[in-house]
Amino acid sequence: MPSKKSSSSASTRQNQSKCGCFSFRKLGFLAVILALLSSVVVYLEARLESFYIFTPDHLHDLSQRAVAAHGNDTRAVVKYIVGELNEKETSAHLNLDEEWVFNNAGGAMGAMYIIHASITEYLIIFGTAIGTEGHTGRHTADDYFHILQGTQLAYVPGEYEPEVYPQGSVHHLPRGQVKQYKMDGSCFALEYARGWIPPMLFFGYADTFSSTLDFPTLWATTRITGREMIGNLLKGKL
Structure with missing residues (x-):
């Protein structure tokens, strides 16, 4: 039967893994948002004259x-x-x-x-x-x-x-x-x-x-x- 210590260590590793995946997803989401915003700015910058x-x-x-x-x-x-x-x-x-x-x-x-x-x-x-x-x-x-x-x-x-x-x-x-x-x-x-x-x-x-x-x-x-x-x-x- 696994010890309580072993179970706790496994649980900690699982939590760390979940946190790591969550942080990676957040970074990926932010990167996508930044890329979209950058594209919009570049698009609008090229057409500034039309807005004046x-x-x-x-x-x-x-x-x-x-x-x-x-x-x-x-x-x-x-x-x-x-x-x-x-x-x-x-x-x-x-x-x-x-x-x-x-x-x-x-x-x-x-x-x-x-x-x-x-x-x-x-x-x-x-x-x-x-x-x-x-x-x-x-x-x-x-x-x-x-x-x-x-x-x-x-x-x-x-x-x-x-x-x-x-x-x-x-x-x-x-x-x-x-x-x-x-x-x-x-x-x-x-x-x-x-x-x-x-x-x-x-x-x-x-x-x-x-x-x-x-x-x-x-x-x-x-x-x-x-x-x-x-x-x-x-x-x-x-």
Whole structure:
């Protein structure tokens, strides 16, 4: 008759074998999920252009016309821009309520009004009346900063002079690149990002947890961004 010790050892080996098989199945399942997600990302990446409803050239032209019409009356400039966009096919995807919230990211502080937010694009008015400076972030989207008022300065390592972007110009930060930037005094811009937007949110949230602890602003940003992204998804806009 087998001893209790032998039975216990056999049971332990069986349990270990079962755990090993279970862990292997889990790893296999995760590998399949990862492969499927990777395939989807690659597929969508090759077709990103088909998901965009805005173009940098049109937004640049629109910003210049708005500035030409209203000069340093930035409130009127913003109204001009949103008004024209609302007359086009993009109207169903716009947030027409000026819900301004603070934005702290990369050490810089300003405020933003989210005009559009979806998985592949966002369009906001960003700026400050007193100036700010910080890190642009290294993003998964191209960023176009159309200067509506004031001047933005930018710097990259190895240069000895700043890049200068005055009113009416556009600062293009290609996906994956990074700079130091400064909005010297009062400066507002129409900021357009195209690419993968959700990963950019981590940069926008980081300062809340590391410095400001401004959770009401974090909630407002999350509520508005989530509402617009989900609303656009329901309308078929990725």
